[in-house]
Amino acid sequence: xxxxxxxxxxxxxxxxxxxxxxxxxxxxxxxxxxxxxxxxxxxxxxxxxxxxxxxxxxxxxxxxxxxxxxxxxxxxxxxxxxxxxxxxxxxxxxxxxxxxxxxxxxxxxxxxxxxxxxxxxxxxxxxxxxxxxxxxxxxxxxxxxxxxxxxxxxxxxxxxxxxxxxxxxxxxxxxxxxxxxxxxxxxxxxxxxxxxxxxxxxxxxxxxxxxxxxxxxxxxxxxxxxxxxxxxxxxxxxxxxxxxxxxxxxxxxxxxxxxxxxxxxxxxxxxxxxxxxxxxxxxxxxxxxxxxxxxxxxxxxxxxxxxxxxxxxxxxxxxxxxxxxxxxxxxxxxxxxxxxxxxxxxxxxxxxxxxxxxxxxxxxxxxxxxxxxxxxxxxxxxxxxxxxxxxxxxxxxxxxxxxxxxxxxxxxxxxxxxxxxxxxxxxxxxxxxxxxxxxxxxxxxxxxxxxxxxxxxxxxxxxxxxxxxxxxxxxxxxxxxxxxxxxxxxxxx
Ligand SMILES: *[C@@H]1O[C@H](CO)[C@@H](O)[C@H](O)[C@H]1NC(C)=O
Ligand SMILES: *[C@@H]1O[C@H](CO)[C@@H](O)[C@H](O)[C@H]1NC(C)=O
Ligand SMILES: *[C@@H]1O[C@H](CO)[C@@H](O)[C@H](O)[C@H]1NC(C)=O
Ligand SMILES: *[C@@H]1O[C@H](CO)[C@@H](O)[C@H](O)[C@H]1NC(C)=O
Ligand SMILES: CC(=O)N[C@H]1CO[C@H](CO)[C@@H](O)[C@@H]1O
Numbered sequence: 001x002x003x004x005x006x007x008x009x010x011x012x013x014x015x016x017x018x019x020x021x022x023x024x025x026x027x028x029x030x031x032x033x034x035x036x037x038x039x040x041x042x043x044x045x046x047x048x049x050x051x052x053x054x055x056x057x058x059x060x061x062x063x064x065x066x067x068x069x070x071x072x073x074x075x076x077x078x079x080x081x082x083x084x085x086x087x088x089x090x091x092x093x094x095x096x097x098x099x100x101x102x103x104x105x106x107x108x109x110x111x112x113x114x115x116x117x118x119x120x121x122x123x124x125x126x127x128x129x130x131x132x133x134x135x136x137x138x139x140x141x142x143x144x145x146x147x148x149x150x151x152x153x154x155x156x157x158x159x160x161x162x163x164x165x166x167x168x169x170x171x172x173x174x175x176x177x178x179x180x181x182x183x184x185x186x187x188x189x190x191x192x193x194x195x196x197x198x199x200x201x202x203x204x205x206x207x208x209x210x211x212x213x214x215x216x217x218x219x220x221x222x223x224x225x226x227x228x229x230x231x232x233x234x235x236x237x238x239x240x241x242x243x244x245x246x247x248x249x250x251x252x253x254x255x256x257x258x259x260x261x262x263x264x265x266x267x268x269x270x271x272x273x274x275x276x277x278x279x280x281x282x283x284x285x286x287x288x289x290x291x292x293x294x295x296x297x298x299x300x301x302x303x304x305x306x307x308x309x310x311x312x313x314x315x316x317x318x319x320x321x322x323x324x325x326x327x328x329x330x331x332x333x334x335x336x337x338x339x340x341x342x343x344x345x346x347x348x349x350x351x352x353x354x355x356x357x358x359x360x361x362x363x364x365x366x367x368x369x370x371x372x373x374x375x376x377x378x379x380x381x382x383x384x385x386x387x388x389x390x391x392x393x394x395x396x397x398x399x400x401x402x403x404x405x406x407x408x409x410x411x412x413x414x415x416x417x418x419x420x421x422x423x424x425x426x427x428x429x430x431x432x433x434x435x436x437x438x439x440x441x442x443x444x445x446x447x448x449x450x451x452x453x454x455x456x457x458x459x460x461x462x463x464x465x466x467x468x469x470x471x472x473x474x475x476x477x478x479x480x481x482x483x484x485x486x487x488x489x490x491x492x493x
Contacts, residue, residue, distance in 0.1 A: 016099065018047040018190075020054055020214065021197035023061040024207040029054050033187045033214065038105035038336040039327055041371035047190045050215035055182070055223035058211040062153040062180040063229045065208030071150055071178050075130035078176060082126035085203040086119040092199065093119075096164065096192050103191040104163060105335040105372070106290055107327045117455070118168045118196075121471075124455040125172035128476060132177060137484075141491030148480040150178035151256060152231035155224040157217070157245070158193075159237045160186035160338050161293040161395075167193055169470050170234045171210060177479045182211045182230065184221055188338055190214040217241060222248060225255075232256040234478070236295070238393075239418075239464055258468030258478045260295065260460060262393040263421030266414035267298035267450060268404075268436065270427040271306040278448075279426040280314045286424060286450030288319065288377050291334050292397035295465075296422040298450050299394065301401045302410050308403045312381065315401070316362055319377050324367050336373040337396060343373040346396035353380050353389040358400070385416060393419070407432065411439045420462025424450045443469075 019026030030051025034043045050058070070078075089096065093115045100111040134146030156170035167183055174181045185193040197212045213220060221241075225233050225248035232255055235245050242259040249255045267286055273279045286298030303311045322333035337343040343366070350364045363376030377397040383390050390400055404410040414423060423442040427433050437445040443460045446452055453459055453471070460469040468478045 016045075016191055016194050017198065018045060018194060020048050020050050020058070021194065021200070021212040022054070022058045022208075023211070024201045024205070026197075027054070027057075029213075029215065033190075033216070035103060035188065035190055036339065037102055038338055039370065039372040041340070041373065044102060044191070047194065047214050049187065050184070050213040050220040052219065052223040054213060055215070055220050055227065058182045058213055059153055059155075059224070059227045059229050061208035062182050062211055065206055066150070066152055066180040068208075069206060070175075070180050070209050073178070075132070078178070079126045079129040081203055081205055082122050082129070082172070082176065085199060085205075086122040086126070088199040088203055089115060089119040089122065089196070092195070096195055099191045099195055100164060100189075101327045101335075103189045104160060105327050105338065107332050107335050109330070110290065114162060114165045118164055121165075121168045121172045121455045125176040128473070129176045132476065132480065134482065139486065141489055143487045143489055145485050147483045147485065148177070148476070149483055151479060151481055152179060153229055154179045154181045154479065155227070155230040155233045155255075156181060156183045157221045157224065157233065157235045157237065158183060158185055160189040161290060161295075163189040164192040164196060166236050167196065167212075169236075173470070173475045173479045174234075175209060177476060179232075179479055180209050180211075182213065182224060184224055185212065185214050187214060187216050221245075225249060226252040228253045230255055232258075232479070234258045234468075234470075236260040238262055242466070256478075258460075258470070259466045260470060261419075261421075261464060261466045262395075263295045263297065263419045263461070263465055264300060264391065264393055264417045265296055265298045265419070265422040265424070265442065266300045266302055266417075266440070267424040268410050268414060268426065269301065269303045269307070269311060270425070270429070270432060271304040272428050272432075273307075273426045274428040276307065276311065276314060280311065280318055282424070282426070282448070282450045283315060284318050284322075287399040288322065288334060288397050289451060291337055292377075292399075293338060293395055294451070296444065296451060296453070297395075298422070298424055299399055300390065300414075301399055302404045302413060303401060304410075305403045305405060312361070312401060316379065319362060319379065322377065324374050324376065325369060334377060334397060337375060338373070340373055342396070343375060346375065346394055346398060349389055349392070349394045349396075349398060350378060353383075353387065356384075356387040356389065358383045358387060358389060361401075363397075385413065391417065407436060411436060415439075415441045418464045421465035422446070
């Protein structure tokens with residue numbers, strides 16, 4: 001392969017190497033993938049795509065790095081490297097944010113927030129490096145102690161909606177606990193991760209500790225999920241791919257898996273809210289942020305009947321005030337959807353909703369703007385529980401608004417889903433807030449707000465929304481395994 005053409009250095013305000021980052025080097029893949037600017041539909045550049053052979057090379061590199069020193073590296077050294085990496089992310093926050101916006105289409109100020117989050121996550125988990133320890137258990141004449149050991153080589157398969165944030169959700173807990181990792185980025189949004197890869201090398205991590213490759217899910221993702229030396233997979237994405245990963249794990253080495261899958265999160269507004277405008281603000285943020293492309297999006301809004309009309313009116317007004325357009329424009333609230341295919345999929349749900357008899361109250365159309373994949377924020381009313389737009393994850397700027405009578409009624413409706421990622425409750429009555437939060441089948445419940453996700457609070461799904469937890473101290477259990485050592489002091493059997 002011609003190295004000069006295959007490693008087209010892509011110039012924007014900075015250089016990004018478009019190879020596969022394995023063993024601290026950028027290398028060639030099996031073929032290339034074009035990455036597209038969703039705001040224009042134009043090709044930004046081509047990146048190297050991993051085939052099964054390169055996945056194997058990356059896993060072998062991670063395996064060697066694990067046994068060759070990272071596993072036994074001192075916690076202090078791991079923390080020092082992680083803080084150095086966080087420093088570099090902060091230094092390059094603007095480059096990383098521009099790349100994220102260019103590749104993913106999210107408004108620039110949101111991308112900047114994402115990058116700051118990345119450094120916060122790295123520092124948070126760096127703090128755990130030297131705080132991982134087990135217990136001492138006195139077992140009658142024998143002394144037992146437990147050790148929390150790393151699992152080995154972790155594989156991470158990450159989505160395109162929060163590319164660099166999802167990467168760090170997996171990289172930070174994996175490496176602080178002494179694992180090594182192979183990350184596969186989404187083929188649609190590889191650029192910020194490639195820039196990040198250069199920072200990994202600059203920070204001084206040993207070759208093979210963090211490997212970052214791009215490729216298609218059915219090729220590179222599948223090879224990683226089936227690899228016999230990949231000891232764990234952490235995946236964020238759709239339920240169907242989650243199933244495929246469980247199957248691949250079952251058919252190979254029974255690797256451990258954590259999955260963070262879809263959602264159809266309810267957002268419940270009681271008529272006792274102190275400030276309806278505030279509830280409207282959060283509800284709009286909960287569904288239309290990131291162009292609705294969020295697994296935890298509050299895509300089913302339930303409003304108590306007495307305030308339903310007023311809520312819908314205010315909601316509509318606020319939604320219409322948001323500009324859909326160029327993500328580099330400071331006044332833009334909503335950028336493009338990620339791809340033509342995805343936009344078409346969302347648009348097909350608009351047709352489905354109408355055919356099922358729901359009212360498309362607001363939006364529902366494509367927005368023609370410079371060849372980009374834009375659409376109007378869309379609100380459906382007159383929806384019924386069995387409609388597909390009520391049951392299926394649309395993963396776009398589409399929300400359904402329903403009425404409810406009382407607490408019992410809304411809990412029943414809210415839980416009536418295969419998903420269980422998140423939920424929100426708006427009320428000024430603390431008893432009601434707690435009663436409803438406890439009854440909701442969801443991994444996160446937000447009271448009087450939506451979409452609050454932080455590094456120090458656990459995140460994950462009930463029901464078909466996932467397995468395991470990410471973020472916070474709880475995540476560490478999913479990156480370690482427990483060994484019990486039993487010492488016979490002087491006892492006979
Ligand atoms: C390499 O890429 C080609 C397409 O360019 C594909 O058909 C083939 O399956 C890939 N090989 C591997 C080993 O992934
Ligand atoms: C949520 O609770 C806080 C604290 O009680 C209150 O100030 C706020 O107005 C409430 N929000 C709504 C929408 O009721
Ligand atoms: C608060 O909610 C509880 C539980 O739903 C209810 O029993 C109580 O009457 C409510 N309090 C007020 C002041 O509305
Ligand atoms: C994840 O951690 C939880 C404890 O928080 C544990 O019950 C579960 O088995 C772990 N799953 C995996 C795949 O590590
Ligand atoms: C805790 C609780 O009330 N769970 C209910 C949620 O709603 C589903 C479906 O309506 C019920 O089956 C659960 O019992």
